Amino acid sequence: MANLSLLDQVLEISQDYLGPAAERFIDRQISTHLKKRPEKITREDVYKLIDWIKLSFALLTNDKAIVEQYAKRLRLVADGKWNEAVGKKWAQK
Amino acid sequence: MAWKKTDDAPSYSRRAQNSLIDFTRIYVAIFVILTIAYLVETILPKPDKAILTHYHLSHASYYWLIDPLAIILVLIWLVSLYGSLRVKAYARVIDGSKDGKGMNLIGNGLLTQTISLPIISNLSYILNHAAKNHPGLQPTATIIINYISLGLMAAAFILVFAGGQKLFKLVPSRTRQLPRIVWQGVFILASSLYTYLVIIQPIHHPLDRRAYFLPDWLLVLTIAAPYIFFWYLGVNGAYNMYLFSRNIKGSIYKDALSFLASGVALVVLASVITRIITSLSSRITSLKITPILLIVYGLLAVIAAGYILIAIGAKKLRKIEEA
Numbered sequence: 001m002a003n004l005s006l007l008d009q010v011l012e013i014s015q016d017y018l019g020p021a022a023e024r025f026i027d028r029q030i031s032t033h034l035k036k037r038p039e040k041i042t043r044e045d046v047y048k049l050i051d052w053i054k055l056s057f058a059l060l061t062n063d064k065a066i067v068e069q070y071a072k073r074l075r076l077v078a079d080g081k082w083n084e085a086v087g088k089k090w091a092q093k
Numbered sequence: 094m095a096w097k098k099t100d101d102a103p104s105y106s107r108r109a110q111n112s113l114i115d116f117t118r119i120y121v122a123i124f125v126i127l128t129i130a131y132l133v134e135t136i137l138p139k140p141d142k143a144i145l146t147h148y149h150l151s152h153a154s155y156y157w158l159i160d161p162l163a164i165i166l167v168l169i170w171l172v173s174l175y176g177s178l179r180v181k182a183y184a185r186v187i188d189g190s191k192d193g194k195g196m197n198l199i200g201n202g203l204l205t206q207t208i209s210l211p212i213i214s215n216l217s218y219i220l221n222h223a224a225k226n227h228p229g230l231q232p233t234a235t236i237i238i239n240y241i242s243l244g245l246m247a248a249a250f251i252l253v254f255a256g257g258q259k260l261f262k263l264v265p266s267r268t269r270q271l272p273r274i275v276w277q278g279v280f281i282l283a284s285s286l287y288t289y290l291v292i293i294q295p296i297h298h299p300l301d302r303r304a305y306f307l308p309d310w311l312l313v314l315t316i317a318a319p320y321i322f323f324w325y326l327g328v329n330g331a332y333n334m335y336l337f338s339r340n341i342k343g344s345i346y347k348d349a350l351s352f353l354a355s356g357v358a359l360v361v362l363a364s365v366i367t368r369i370i371t372s373l374s375s376r377i378t379s380l381k382i383t384p385i386l387l388i389v390y391g392l393l394a395v396i397a398a399g400y401i402l403i404a405i406g407a408k409k410l411r412k413i414e415e416a
Contacts, residue, residue: 019343019350020192020263021413028416056416060345 006046007038009077017057017070029053046078117178120204124174127211128167134218135163148382158386165393170210173400176356177203179407186414195259199334199357202252203403206360209245216241232306239305243319246364250327253357257330260337273332280328283365284321290372291317320368327361346413352406359399366392 004012007026014022030038033052034045041049054071061067076082140155150158181200187193220234291305291312305312334354338347370377370388377385 015342017343017345018413019341019346020190021187021346021410022343024187024190024414025416059416060413066344 005039006041006043006077009082010041010046010049010074013070013073013077013082017066025056029056043078043080046074050074050078117181120208121174121178124170124208124211127208127215128170131211131214131218132163132167134215136160147378150382158382162386162389165390166214169393169397169400170207172397172404173203173207173210173360176400176404176407177207179404179411180353183407183411183414186411191263192260195256195263195337198252198256198259199330199353200256202249202254202256202330203357203360205245205252206249206364209242209249212245213238213242235306239316243316243323247319247323250323250330250361250364253330253361254326254333255330257333257337261333264337264340276328276332280325284324287321287365287369287372288313288317290369324361324365327364328358331358331361346410349406349409349413352402352409354406356399356402356404356406359395359402363392363396363399366395 011022011026014026018025027038029049029052030036030041030045034041034048036045050071053074054067057070058064058067073082136156136159140150140152140159144150145152145155177200180196180203184193184196184200187196217238220230220238224231224234305316307316331354334350334357338350338354341347370392377388
């Protein structure tokens with residue numbers, strides 16, 4: 001997990017909710033709201049991205065707990081605390 | 094990833110969208126013409142006196158039975174049109190992605206199945222009308238209708254199967270084989286029942302031959318066996334979609350896809366039930382009007398449920414791509 005880029009970490013988490021649509025979803029969020037190429041995102045961008053993702057993702061589900069869980073996991077990426085052990089722990093939940 | 098595409102990707106996408114709009118317009122126009130023709134053919138003509146006598150119906154009660162049935166049928170066609178176009182539109186949105194090809198094939202299969210509904214109804218009306226004026230044409234008319242129905246269903250289910258296969262190949266891990274063995278066993282039993290209904294029954298009830306007008310060997314080789322084979326493809330396509338939805342990541346995506354897979358499975362099931370009813374047509378028409386209506390409305394309910402699930406699934410999937 002340590003070798004994964006920031007974008008790959010975001011994608012890995014997003015796939016747990018959006019499956020094959022995750023990559024397209026994240027591409028869209030970054031290019032539309034951050035006006036950047038997805039592979040160029042920084043940690044600061046991930047914080048901004050979380051707000052946009054929370055808004056967009058809330059349109060897809062009424063389950064607030066899932067939206068919060070998704071945001072919480074992305075926050076770990078932004079904080080630099082997302083690693084293999086943390087990923088495995090979340091996968092077991 | 095979308096960003097890795099070439100710079101002219103947006104213009105390609107626009108061209109693809111435009112061609113989709115053109116295709117959709119032509120498709121919908123043909124569909125609407127066929128549907129209006131069906132309504133005119135069903136609602137306007139005077140009822141057959143033999144039918145009125147057989148079911149003890151007055152002219153008014155005949156129209157009270159037929160008109161709602163025709164309208165409900167057309168509403169189901171419209172739901173199927175909506176659902177199929179939604180799947181196709183979704184497939185075009187995700188064109189170029191891993192799941193895009195499979196979805197596109199499934200969308201094409203559903204569109205074929207949808208247009209086959211008014212095509213077969215109109216063709217049946219025209220050919221049966223001609224046969225009414227020239228009774229010698231009845232066997233030819235029946236045989237043509239049966240083979241065209243088979244051909245359209247085959248095309249639809251081959252596409253659904255191919256789409257399901259493409260999606261199934263994306264499943265990363267091995268899946269359990271027991272459920273597949275169970276449904277294949279059930280399928281073999283159902284196929285045996287269907288063959289029994291098609292072949293054995295006419296020997297004892299010659300009236301049943303009116304459903305096919307073919308010798309038994311030709312009936313088995315060119316109707317019964319192909320139907321079973323193409324149903325197998327259709328069921329397999331739906332099952333592979335189901336497996337795909339069960340074995341991939343993504344709780345939101347899985348939920349949407351399971352609607353689509355269940356809908357496709359019901360559409361295939363409705364095709365099987367329709368065929369069984371056709372095989373039993375002489376016995377069913379000898380029933381009183383109430384059981385006949387219950388059978389027809391039951392079948393319509395299954396078809397409607399299938400296409401409603403497809404429409405809901407496609408709408409949910411599309412929503413993910415628009416968020």
